[in-house]
Amino acid sequence: xxxxxxxxxxxxxxxxxxxxxxxxxxxxxxxxxxxxxxxxxxxxxxxxxxxxxxxxxxxxxxxxxxxxxxxxxxxxxxxxxxxxxxxxxxxxxxxxxxxxxxxxxxxxxxxxxxxxxxxxxxxxxxxxxxxxxxxx
Numbered sequence: 001x002x003x004x005x006x007x008x009x010x011x012x013x014x015x016x017x018x019x020x021x022x023x024x025x026x027x028x029x030x031x032x033x034x035x036x037x038x039x040x041x042x043x044x045x046x047x048x049x050x051x052x053x054x055x056x057x058x059x060x061x062x063x064x065x066x067x068x069x070x071x072x073x074x075x076x077x078x079x080x081x082x083x084x085x086x087x088x089x090x091x092x093x094x095x096x097x098x099x100x101x102x103x104x105x106x107x108x109x110x111x112x113x114x115x116x117x118x119x120x121x122x123x124x125x126x127x128x129x130x131x132x133x134x135x136x
Contacts, residue, residue: 004066015062024085027072036123045117046107053101060095077124
């Protein structure tokens with residue numbers, strides 16, 4: 001849960017549209033940590049993942065001290081990373097949804113790569129296998 005702080009508001013008293021990307025980043029980072037491929041591991045694998053496309057749909061404004069839940073779901077990972085986000089209020093009502101697209105870039109040459117590093121593919125396969133196994 002995230003509690004909306006004063007410094008995230010615009011002059012009208014709603015969360016400024018640019019702050020949603022901070023919330024998305026928090027959810028994305030948490031998901032990548034759980035997969036075992038966070039930003040440090042990305043760099044160590046020789047790959048950077050810049051965002052090349054975003055989309056946000058604002059459905060209901062967020063306000064000061066409101067508690068929200070932000071979730072990220074990885075929907076593509078073999079050639080690019082596509083994350084879908086949901087921002088829900090305390091009652092579970094959808095307030096915002098969004099998408100970011102990231103592409104793999106060689107950390108040394110900054111050239112775009114075709115396909116994700118083996119480390120990421122292996123970690124995702126392991127995570128999916130763990131979720132499918134009995135008792136999880």
